[in-house]
Amino acid sequence: xxxxxxxxxxxxxxxxxxxxxxxxxxxxxxxxxxxxxxxxxxxxxxxxxxxxxxxxxxxxxxxxxxxxxxxxxxxxxxxxxxxxxxxxxxxxxxxxxxxxxxxxxxxxxxxxxxxxxxxxxxxxxxxxxxxxxxxxxxxxxxxxxxxxxxxxxxxxxxxxxxxxxxxxxxxxxxxxxxxxxxxxxxxxxxxxxxxxxxxxxxxxxxxxxxxxxxxxxxxxxxxxxxxxxxxxxxxxxxxxxxxxxxxxxxxxxxxxxxxxxxxxxxxxxxxxxxxxxxxxxxxxxxxxxxxxxxxxxxxxxxxxxxxxxxxxxxxxxxxxxxxxxxxxxxxxxxxxxxx
Amino acid sequence: xxxxxxxxxxxxxxxxxxxxxxxxxxxxxxxxxxxxxxxxxxxxxxxxxxxxxxxxxxxxxxxxxxxxxxxxxxxxxxxxxxxxxxxxxxxxxxxxxxxxxxxxxxxxxxxxxxxxxxxxxxxxxxxxxxxxxxxxxxxxxxxxxxxxxxxxxxxxxxxxxxxxxxxxxxxxxxxxxxxxxxxxxxxxxxxxxxxxxxxxxxxxxxxxxxxxxxxxxxxxxxxxxxxxxxxxxxxxxxxxxxxxxxxxxxxxxxxxxxxxxxxxxxxxxxxxxxxxxxxxxxxxxxxxxxxxxxxxxxxx
Numbered sequence: 001x002x003x004x005x006x007x008x009x010x011x012x013x014x015x016x017x018x019x020x021x022x023x024x025x026x027x028x029x030x031x032x033x034x035x036x037x038x039x040x041x042x043x044x045x046x047x048x049x050x051x052x053x054x055x056x057x058x059x060x061x062x063x064x065x066x067x068x069x070x071x072x073x074x075x076x077x078x079x080x081x082x083x084x085x086x087x088x089x090x091x092x093x094x095x096x097x098x099x100x101x102x103x104x105x106x107x108x109x110x111x112x113x114x115x116x117x118x119x120x121x122x123x124x125x126x127x128x129x130x131x132x133x134x135x136x137x138x139x140x141x142x143x144x145x146x147x148x149x150x151x152x153x154x155x156x157x158x159x160x161x162x163x164x165x166x167x168x169x170x171x172x173x174x175x176x177x178x179x180x181x182x183x184x185x186x187x188x189x190x191x192x193x194x195x196x197x198x199x200x201x202x203x204x205x206x207x208x209x210x211x212x213x214x215x216x217x218x219x220x221x222x223x224x225x226x227x228x229x230x231x232x233x234x235x236x237x238x239x240x241x242x243x244x245x246x247x248x249x250x251x252x253x254x255x256x257x258x259x260x261x262x263x264x265x266x267x268x269x270x271x272x273x274x275x276x277x278x279x280x281x282x283x284x285x286x287x288x289x290x291x292x293x294x295x296x297x298x299x300x301x302x303x304x305x306x307x308x309x310x311x312x313x314x315x316x317x318x319x320x321x322x323x324x325x326x327x328x329x330x331x332x333x334x335x336x337x338x339x
Numbered sequence: 340x341x342x343x344x345x346x347x348x349x350x351x352x353x354x355x356x357x358x359x360x361x362x363x364x365x366x367x368x369x370x371x372x373x374x375x376x377x378x379x380x381x382x383x384x385x386x387x388x389x390x391x392x393x394x395x396x397x398x399x400x401x402x403x404x405x406x407x408x409x410x411x412x413x414x415x416x417x418x419x420x421x422x423x424x425x426x427x428x429x430x431x432x433x434x435x436x437x438x439x440x441x442x443x444x445x446x447x448x449x450x451x452x453x454x455x456x457x458x459x460x461x462x463x464x465x466x467x468x469x470x471x472x473x474x475x476x477x478x479x480x481x482x483x484x485x486x487x488x489x490x491x492x493x494x495x496x497x498x499x500x501x502x503x504x505x506x507x508x509x510x511x512x513x514x515x516x517x518x519x520x521x522x523x524x525x526x527x528x529x530x531x532x533x534x535x536x537x538x539x540x541x542x543x544x545x546x547x548x549x550x551x552x553x554x555x556x557x558x559x560x561x562x563x564x565x566x567x568x569x570x571x572x573x574x575x576x577x578x579x580x581x582x583x584x585x586x587x588x589x590x591x592x593x594x595x596x597x598x599x600x601x602x603x604x605x606x607x608x609x610x611x612x613x614x615x616x617x618x619x620x621x622x623x624x625x626x627x628x629x630x631x632x633x634x635x636x637x638x639x
Contacts, residue, residue: 076443123623127630130386130442134582135626138619141575145616260575264450271447301462307455314447315436 022200030193037185041178050181051249052293056285057188058246063269063281064195065238070267071275072199073231074211075125078133078263079140082120083236085258086113086143087243092160092253093153101169109244110237117236118229125228137260144258159254164247174248184245191241196278198234207231272313274320283322345609356487358604364493364562366600367500371555373577373584373592374507375548381587382524382544385434386442388449390577391570392456393422393549397556398565399464402471405560411474418557419550426549430542438541453570460567471560496558503551504593511589520544524587579622585635594633 041050062084069075090109094100100108120139127135147154155161166174174180198204206227209217218224247253256262265288273284291309295302317324348354372394379387401418405411429452437444477492511517523530523540531537556570563569580599584591599618606617625633 070443123627127626130586131582131626131630134578135623137575138579138622138626142616142619142623145613145619149610149612149616151612267443268447268450271443301458303454303458307451307453307458310447310451310454311433314444314451315433318440318444 023197026193026196026200030189034185034189037189038182041181047177050177052289054181054184054245054249055289056282057184058242058249059266059269059289060188060242060282060285061191061245062239062242063266063273063285064192064278065235065242066263066266067270067275067278067281068195068198068207068231068235068238070270071280072204072211073207073228075228075232076129076133076267077124077136078260078267079136079138080235080239080266081260081262082136082140082143082258083113083117083239084243084246084262084266085147085253085255086116086236087240088247088253088257089147089154089160089243090240091244092164092247095164095166096160096162099165099167101167102174103169106244109240113236113240114233117233121229121232121236125225125232137263140258140260140263144255144260147255147258154255157255160247160252163251166248166251180248184249187241187245191238192282195238198231199278203227203230268310271320272310274323274326277320277322277326280320280322284320287321341611342609345605348605348608351486353486353488356485356489358608359601360487360489360493360497362601362604363597364496364600365603366597367497368555368559369573369577369580369599370593370596371500371503371558372552372573373580373596374504374589375551376577377581377584377587377589377592378551379545379548380581382520383430383434383438383541385438385445386449387545387548388446388574389429389452389456390548390552391572391574392453393426393552393570394556394559394573395456395460395565395567395570396425397422397553398471398560398563398569399460399469399556400553401557401560402469402565403464405471405474411476414471414474414560415554415557418560419554422553422556423546423550425553427542427546429549430545431538434545435538435541456570457567464565464567466567469565471565473561477561492561496562499554499558503554504589507551508589576618579618582632583622583625585632588632588634591632591634 037053040053044050062080065083066077066080069077069080087109090112091105094105094108095102098105120136124132124135124139148156150156151158166180168174172179172183174183206217206222209220210222210224210227214224217227243253243257246257269284269288270281271284272287273282274280291306292302295305299305313320319327348358372390375393376387376390379385379390397418400421401414404417405414408414433448433452434445437448473492477490477495479491482489482491482494511521519530519535520540520543523535523537527537530540555573576599577596580592580595582595583598584593584595599621602617602621603614606614610617629635
């Protein structure tokens with residue numbers, strides 16, 4: 001069984017009954033996760049560990065948002081990275097040129113992303129499967145080319161250098177390491193919680209229905225185009241959030257943030273962690289970053305090592321890690337019940 | 340942006356000829372890569388993301404053979420044959436395991452091999468730029484056509500690609516094996532029930548696709564510099580070609596490749612920094628107005 005089939009096989013829990021309970025449960029888990037992450041600096045002075053968590057926040061938001069498209073809606077975007085790059089560049093440029101407070105720049109970036117995503121999405125979601133994948137890729141490369149060629153505005157291939165000003169707001173000084181870390185964690189947890197809400201909402205189940213059978217959804221009176229466009233824009237917003245965390249972290253933005261390989265990495269992260277569980281992409285993010293960091297320490301040929309690991313997942317497990325574990329548990333439970 | 344340069348070139352016959360030939364060789368190389376891609380997609384329904392690596396291997400095989408033997412013909416042969424074998428092994432050992440599986444899974448295997456192949460080239464041939472150099476037989480005076488400079492090698496390159504296009508087109512539409520391949524693309528179950536080994540056909544088509552990409556790489560080796568990862572931009576461009584032309588259409592690949600070559604060649608005059616952007620823009624325009632590409636059939 002493939003990833004997506006595994007996703008289809010999941011039993012659809014009644015949406016309404018117990019929804020409120022689920023919601024409180026999710027909030028509780030989120031608060032606990034945030035408390036654990038935020039208290040980390042109290043126990044360790046390791047800057048490398050905190051940096052690792054910040055990078056996980058940026059890529060985790062990005063990868064999980066892609067899964068809203070790939071895993072939940074069945075839209076394989078090859079160009080999702082454009083919104084990661086757009087977020088980083090918009091935020092960085094607004095901070096550099098306008099000197100506004102950070103929260104305002106944050107909201108403005110989301111607004112810009114929403115407008116751009118709505119325009120691009122309106123064109124893309126009409127197309128199916130491989131054509132959707134390639135037209136998103138083309139838009140991504142179009143944005144990448146624009147960043148490179150509009151050097152007077154974006155800095156071209158040098159990227160946004162000179163650092164992004166990070167004036168303190170509400171007493172939070174992002175130019176300090178620990179506040180930056182805590183803010184990144186907060187954004188990650190908030191983003192994940194919001195995406196979880198979307199995935200578990202009736203709209204989220206509409207998306208699953210579109211993935212499984214778009215024709216049936218359409219017969220049931222669902223405006224498939226509008227639902228796809230909505231999730232495209234929503235996913236873009238969370239990807240841009242990831243881009244902003246990244247821009248804050250490196251204090252700049254670089255054309256690679258909008259290059260197509262970043263979309264490839266996000267797809268890989270999803271496959272690594274699993275697409276039929278909500279936290280799969282998060283697990284994939286941690287795995288990939290860990291893998292990258294360790295492998296680059298031991299060999300300069302990390303492509304070979306990474307490639308072999310991918311082959312192991314693709315040919316061996318045939319699904320992401322969390323999907324594999326989840327299915328194994330279901331299998332065991334069923335066996336235990338004598339089924 | 341430099342519209343004046345573009346207008347100036349269009350007004351001068353010398354510049355027109357030079358730019359058109361350079362557009363044609365870009366287009367012909369792209370066609371060879373893209374036609375393999377489109378063939379593999381048409382028959383196996385696999386989007387071969389590692390296709391650029393075959394182009395890269397073709398170039399490196401040709402360079403090494405040329406350095407060892409000094410024979411240009413042998414170099415071309417090594418580029419084409421070597422990648423054909425590579426394609427066959429790749430398909431039989433790895434891709435054949437994931438037919439019918441999720442498209443993402445096939446993509447992931449190809450992605451893994453892009454990473455692996457690039458590193459393998461880095462290990463064998465080193466990370467730095469290499470060059471094969473123009474074979475001595477072609478180190479002659481360039482031709483002058485209407486004032487434009489045309490190196491003889493360009494004519495050979497265009498000729499070889501054209502021959503490949505014609506042979507492929509006729510072979511697929513007329514020969515028995517071409518008919519079997521087209522039948523396998525339509526209905527593999529039926530072909531298999533008729534006692535034909537579809538595994539062999541799939542392997543053969545993949546080998547053929549790999550061979551064409553390798554040939555393109557070998558032909559490009561004298562005029563381009565070789566580096567690990569060189570297949571990447573070619574891959575992306577040939578994807579644009581196949582998508583513009585319509586996935587699975589050979590005529591579409593030819594026309595798409597020539598259009599893209601000319602856009603690149605003339606675009607580099609008018610929009611030197613945005614040449615790549617022009618290609619993507621063109622692809623977006625085509626896909627928006629005709630979602631299945633210029634010569635594509637209705638999307639499956």
